[in-house]
Amino acid sequence: MKEKEIIKLFTYMVTSARGCIDEPKIYGPFRLIDSISKLYSILKENNLIENEEVSKVIEKIEKKKYSCMTDKKEFVTMLDDIIDDFVTLFNFNK
Amino acid sequence: MRDSILDVIKKRRSIRKYKKDNVSKDLLLQLIEAAIWAPSGSNVQPWYFVIVNDANTIEQVNAFSPGLLGDPPSIILICSDRKKAFEKAGTLGRDELCVMDISMAAQNIMLSAEEIGLSTCPVKSFNKRAISKILNLPDYVSADLIISVGYSDEITSTPKRRSVKEVTFFNTWGGKIQ
Numbered sequence: 486m487k488e489k490e491i492i493k494l495f496t497y498m499v500t501s502a503r504g505c506i507d508e509p510k511i512y513g514p515f516r517l518i519d520s521i522s523k524l525y526s527i528l529k530e531n532n533l534i535e536n537e538e539v540s541k542v543i544e545k546i547e548k549k550k551y552s553c554m555t556d557k558k559e560f561v562t563m564l565d566d567i568i569d570d571f572v573t574l575f576n577f578n579k
Numbered sequence: 580m581r582d583s584i585l586d587v588i589k590k591r592r593s594i595r596k597y598k599k600d601n602v603s604k605d606l607l608l609q610l611i612e613a614a615i616w617a618p619s620g621s622n623v624q625p626w627y628f629v630i631v632n633d634a635n636t637i638e639q640v641n642a643f644s645p646g647l648l649g650d651p652p653s654i655i656l657i658c659s660d661r662k663k664a665f666e667k668a669g670t671l672g673r674d675e676l677c678v679m680d681i682s683m684a685a686q687n688i689m690l691s692a693e694e695i696g697l698s699t700c701p702v703k704s705f706n707k708r709a710i711s712k713i714l715n716l717p718d719y720v721s722a723d724l725i726i727s728v729g730y731s732d733e734i735t736s737t738p739k740r741r742s743v744k745e746v747t748f749f750n751t752w753g754g755k756i757q
Contacts, residue, residue: 496642500706504645508704516645551595555738 597729613691620676646704651727
């Protein structure tokens, strides 16, 4: 795994943490969800994750993550929806 | 037939996914030409523009700019000289007019880009301290706004807008449109 990619993700997260002190509240959930996308990309590129269901969740995130800026309701619905997906995923993996 | 200015205004979208194609230096400078013709309080023209189109530098800026999305091939950092603004226009110039000036310059950049087939996104979510270090800005210059510039690789929808009727009054607050 390229260490630089991990450092980039850490940088994104810490810069986001600093930014979220002053930024609109909705940016916090967005940065968290965007961090999942970025982490997934790193894991995928390094063949460290191969779960089709997780891949579908990431697709949902990618499709709707920017709705936080235009349609908060749609963004919240997406979050609820992927939480349901993860509940299913946990049961599946038992 | 060329689009009217209102058509260009209505067509502009904030783009968060770019093609890899580079934007030529001439086009980027054309955007700065539009920027410097923005109105300026007390004619201070406090602005400076740092064009970043080197992939390595963009990567560094990107790392400290959570709001900079979609891997743009170029960015323009709009800075203001707050010291100059204060000397010429006092605290009003430093604290308020500067922000208005660079905002108007930014809009000129974004509309000019739209007119020539480029896409943009204004970005305020970046770490000023880190960006100032990376781009070697002097102490008296404030890094105010990043504009990503490139060729769009996304299909956008039309965002909702409050109507003219809802936001406009005639003569006094609450005065109806006749």
